[in-house]
Amino acid sequence: MLIYTIKRALLATLVALTVSMLTFGLLHLSSDPAVALAGEDATEEDIQMVRVDYGFDKPLPVQYLAWLTKALQGDLGTSFYFNIPVSKLLQQRLPVTLTLGACSLVFAILSAVPLGVLAAMRPNTKLDRFCLTLAVSAQAMPAFWFGLMLIVVFCLWFPLLPVSGSDTWQHFVMPTIVVGTNAMPAIMRLTRTGMLDVLATDYIRTARAKGLRPKTVLLKHALRNAVIPVIAVIGVQAGYMMGGSVIIETVFGLNGLGLLAYESIMYFDLACMEAVVLLLCFVFIITTFAADIMNAWLDPRIRIG
Amino acid sequence: MTVLLEVENLTVDIPLAAGDLHAVRGVDFTVKKGETLGIVGESGCGKSITSFAIMNLLPQSAVRNSRRLVFDGQALDELSEEQLSDIRGNKMSMIFQEPMTSLNPSYTIGEQLIETLLRHRKAARREAVERAVFLLEKVGITAAASRLKQYPHQLSGGLRQRVMIAMALMCGPEMIIADEPTTALDVTIQAQILNLLAGIQSEFQMGQILITHDLGVIASVAHRVAVMYAGQFVETGSVAEVFETPMHPYTQGLLACIPIPGKTKRGSFLGSIPGKVPTLIGDQTGCSFANRCAYVKEACLLKNVPMNSIGSVRSYRCILSSEVCYQNAREAACS
Ligand SMILES: Nc1ncnc2c1ncn2[C@@H]1O[C@H](COP(=O)(O)OP(=O)(O)O)[C@@H](O)[C@H]1O
Ligand SMILES: [Mg+2]
Numbered sequence: 001m002l003i004y005t006i007k008r009a010l011l012a013t014l015v016a017l018t019v020s021m022l023t024f025g026l027l028h029l030s031s032d033p034a035v036a037l038a039g040e041d042a043t044e045e046d047i048q049m050v051r052v053d054y055g056f057d058k059p060l061p062v063q064y065l066a067w068l069t070k071a072l073q074g075d076l077g078t079s080f081y082f083n084i085p086v087s088k089l090l091q092q093r094l095p096v097t098l099t100l101g102a103c104s105l106v107f108a109i110l111s112a113v114p115l116g117v118l119a120a121m122r123p124n125t126k127l128d129r130f131c132l133t134l135a136v137s138a139q140a141m142p143a144f145w146f147g148l149m150l151i152v153v154f155c156l157w158f159p160l161l162p163v164s165g166s167d168t169w170q171h172f173v174m175p176t177i178v179v180g181t182n183a184m185p186a187i188m189r190l191t192r193t194g195m196l197d198v199l200a201t202d203y204i205r206t207a208r209a210k211g212l213r214p215k216t217v218l219l220k221h222a223l224r225n226a227v228i229p230v231i232a233v234i235g236v237q238a239g240y241m242m243g244g245s246v247i248i249e250t251v252f253g254l255n256g257l258g259l260l261a262y263e264s265i266m267y268f269d270l271a272c273m274e275a276v277v278l279l280l281c282f283v284f285i286i287t288t289f290a291a292d293i294m295n296a297w298l299d300p301r302i303r304i305g
Numbered sequence: 306m307t308v309l310l311e312v313e314n315l316t317v318d319i320p321l322a323a324g325d326l327h328a329v330r331g332v333d334f335t336v337k338k339g340e341t342l343g344i345v346g347e348s349g350c351g352k353s354i355t356s357f358a359i360m361n362l363l364p365q366s367a368v369r370n371s372r373r374l375v376f377d378g379q380a381l382d383e384l385s386e387e388q389l390s391d392i393r394g395n396k397m398s399m400i401f402q403e404p405m406t407s408l409n410p411s412y413t414i415g416e417q418l419i420e421t422l423l424r425h426r427k428a429a430r431r432e433a434v435e436r437a438v439f440l441l442e443k444v445g446i447t448a449a450a451s452r453l454k455q456y457p458h459q460l461s462g463g464l465r466q467r468v469m470i471a472m473a474l475m476c477g478p479e480m481i482i483a484d485e486p487t488t489a490l491d492v493t494i495q496a497q498i499l500n501l502l503a504g505i506q507s508e509f510q511m512g513q514i515l516i517t518h519d520l521g522v523i524a525s526v527a528h529r530v531a532v533m534y535a536g537q538f539v540e541t542g543s544v545a546e547v548f549e550t551p552m553h554p555y556t557q558g559l560l561a562c563i564p565i566p567g568k569t570k571r572g573s574f575l576g577s578i579p580g581k582v583p584t585l586i587g588d589q590t591g592c593s594f595a596n597r598c599a600y601v602k603e604a605c606l607l608k609n610v611p612m613n614s615i616g617s618v619r620s621y622r623c624i625l626s627s628e629v630c631y632q633n634a635r636e637a638a639c640s
Contacts (some may be wrong), residue, residue, distance in 0.1 A: 202406040210394035210421045300456040
């Protein structure tokens, strides 16, 4: 298990490095940062000055290494637009996004897993079809549209919840529902097929032959094995949520990383853009890594090779 | 000896797209305390379905019917699922064909043994652990206490089957159903497991149903035998009698297929039964063995053949008279 964890951690680090390289390269090549920095009515000389000042004239690999060395020391540069260190900015914004992510994940799991189990218990019945319909509609619904619909219902028709901001827990209710609903179908369908597969196995027949109660058979013997593939998908979904937060945080004006990403792109705030994209990628890498480790820990065949 | 299990006219139908599959077509038998009934037949003839039907562990779509299904004085077909589960693993246990997949990969051997006892008895965990260790030793597993912490994937097939046997014994059942317990194992281990089962069965005086497709297995451990073909029993009797004078042409064919040490001459022709097993889907009239039978007559195809009884424990399903069958058996043995 230790060796497995180390291997996975090394792999995750490698992926992280590659991603940082790609992000850096793409963002620097996509347009000339010096032009954006120098402002609208800058002369050619001004631009050249900015270029030398910020080191944009150096070869890309050299710039990357310089940036990486600083980044590893916690210095991500200063935001052009907000005019404060990017690391400070991230410190303010990350908790909001992580809170939203955690709440949505819990919401998605709590709604998807029971529904998946129920559907698997009675396959091809009305109940099963109801769950499937729910999943398909949830998947087909664009997140921003669903978000706007919620705002119409809970802010305009029945003014129960605040429209935008991130100050109180009420502000998180609608975003959580939207993001959670988006992640729910994949988890539910995998739970259902996982349960169906497991319920048909020989060891479930053994459990029944031992006289175990249906509840024990279902929850102890079946679900435990059925969630193993589900956890991997939950890890990926958690990553997608981070990406999706750009849209949702903009819709609900949540002051998180997603909104920051939007703002920094709007103003071509290069240092900030780089940091946000990287951070979102890292969160993705970390959740996937965590899912891998949890999987291994749940499955004795991996835990004890 | 007291009768433990009585089965009369047991049928199992599995609805399929192509029509109803009659997996078991009217099976009758009894098992007494301390007795082993062997059920033998080719793969696909309905042996497993018969055993699942007794425990009500059939696939969800399967439909079970019976005139009588009485175990230990209780009519199994009248019990609720809850009441049935009180019997399963407690008074009646089952050992399956596939030891590699019959244990839950996520729980230790110990946990899977212990939970059976804790389900049916008011016992402390410590007592359950002691019982598990005692039974693992009983089934020939060394270092039993440390095995409790192991997971199924850490054990070989033979060891897993021993664990399954120990698990079946946790509550001291009155009856054990072993469905091809050695088919998936190496030949060298098969004999060990069979001897183990036979020893345990006689030590605890349990009733046992031993299902197999191997007549040799029946000869070595069963008291009585039922030969199954296409969802029906075609011959029943004591092992000695059936092996000495098989009445049904199918049994005669089966016995001709196995070499008997001392009797079969080296290099002599080993028989096999030509033809294919009929489909079990849809209704059919006439003897189901007719298409492969050497003695087939027109009458065989016209109506279903009932069981003929000779004495109290022997019966066979053939329109030929017992004298003719005896004659055929003797000729088959000589050739
Ligand atoms: N779950 C199932 N669905 C459909 N048909 C089945 C199922 N299980 C068994 N059968 C059919 O029932 C018949 C008897 O099967 P089985 O009792 O497993 O045979 P065996 O004597 O080898 O144990 C076979 O024809 C098999 O194809
Ligand atoms: Mg079978």
